[in-house]
Amino acid sequence: MKIYFPFLDGVRFFAAFWVMNFHYLFVLGLSSDLHWYRYGNLGVQLFFIISGFVIVQSIQGKTTQEFAIGRFVRLFPLFWILCTLTYIITLIVPHANSLYVSEYLVSMTMFGDTINGAAHNTLRLVDPSYWTLTVELIFYIAVGSFAHFFTYKKIRYFLLFWLLLSITAFIFHIEQNFYIKLALVRHASYFIFGGALALLATKQAINLYEKYFDWSLLFLSALYSLYIHSRAIPAYLHPNPLDSYITSAILLVFFLGVGILVYTSRYIKNPRMIQILLVFGGLSYPLYLLHQTIGNIIINYVTDKYHILWNNFAIGFEVFIIIVAYIIYIQDKKIRAWLQKKIFLGKG
DSSP states (O other): OOOOOHHHHHHHHHHHHHHHHIIIIIITTTOOSOOGGGGGGGHHHHHHHHHHHHHHHHTTTOOHHHHHHHHHHHHHHHHHHHHHHHHHHHHHSTTSOOOOHHHHHHHHTSOHHHHHHHHTOOOOOSSTTHHHHHHHHHHHHHHHHHHHHHOGGGHHHHHHHHHHHHHHHHHTTOTTSHHHHTTTTTTHHHHHHHHHHHHHHTTOOOSHHHHHHHHHHHHHHHHHHHHHHHHHSOOOSSOOTTHHHHHHHHHHHHHHHHHHHHHHGGGOOOHHHHHHHHHHHHHHHHHHHHHTHHHHHHHHHHHHHHOOOGGGTHHHHHHHHHHHHHHHHHHHHHHHHHIIIIIISOOO
8 A cells, every 4th residue: 555645745836836936046146156046957856756756656566557647647738738729838928939849749748858869860849848858757667667668576686787787987087978877867856865765764664675765765865966966966056166065955955855854754644634745745736847948938929018027926926827727737636536447447
């Protein structure tokens, strides 16, 4: 039986919210100061930690078909709808930097970033943030394939091999090779940390050896992330001498904080609190898909047409985007329930 960790939904929303603030307040403001939102891009690494935890936990006890269907229903219907909506908006809003049909079609695969790399293309994605979805999808495929061919019980060995592959890639400076990048060597340690934490939190070790193995994976992946982040995470357009130290501190807070929140989630018994956290976690995906391209188009249109300074309505606009994300989340829940019942499971 899958154990629910409610605090992780709160963390997921925080990660999406922080990324949104990075794009809205830091990127648009082009500030080089050490504002709290300057490091919002690290919300992506926090997403990867949570994904590692959730996927390693959720794949347990599922067939390959069940896992694949669950991931497809969770990701693709809403993605296709919002990707199409975003593309249409780029076409109809004046000065919105419209895209080609080919760019839209490539984006719809969710493998747009990888396709560009394989073909040496410079096709734009409908939304630049889609690159993270490519990373997530490759991770799902890798984990699902391993569990299918080698069983879930050996998943810790998959995580170890992946960590060693990433370390090897950076030692030999081949992390930018296209085929090596397909192994997600720049992001592996975050997924591995989350996966190892899931094994520990759900007590998957059947003996002392496996328990120490999982703890070793947890600490090694965290230490490796702190060591390699200056090469693994792209540098800021306007670097600050303190960036490396602050990034290390933030990542350390991530590792400690997620671990603490996982183990304290068991004390959340209030159904209302659990429901609130569940909603926040659920709306993080539509918020992530909505905020960048659609948000920027609206911001640019309003500021240009009405000559309003962006800073004057930034907070209000963020609240508006969150409300829209919530409405979409409610509709997405209905779509997913219908798909699982009518199409994939053939019930009703």
